Amino acid sequence: MTIGPKKKISKTKWNTRHATWQRLNLVRMSDSYPVAKCKNCGATKLAHHVCSVCGYYKGKQVITIKSKSKGKVIDA
C-alpha cells in the first residue's frame, strides 16, 4: 500500500477547499461566534467549552490550569 497523495489536487479543488477554510475562520474570528462568560471566574470563553482561565465547565473543575506567573497548581 502506498502512503501519501495519490494524485496532485487541481487548483480548483485546492481553491474551493481553501475558500471554505477561510470562510470558517472568518466566522470564528468575528463577533458573532458564540462566546459565553465563565460562571466561576467571569472570563470570556467559548460556549460549550472548558474555561481556559480556571478550567471549570458546568460548575465543576474539569482540567487543572498551571498558571505561569505564580506557579500555583490547582488540583481538582
Ligand SMILES: [Zn+2]
Ligand atoms: Zn473560568
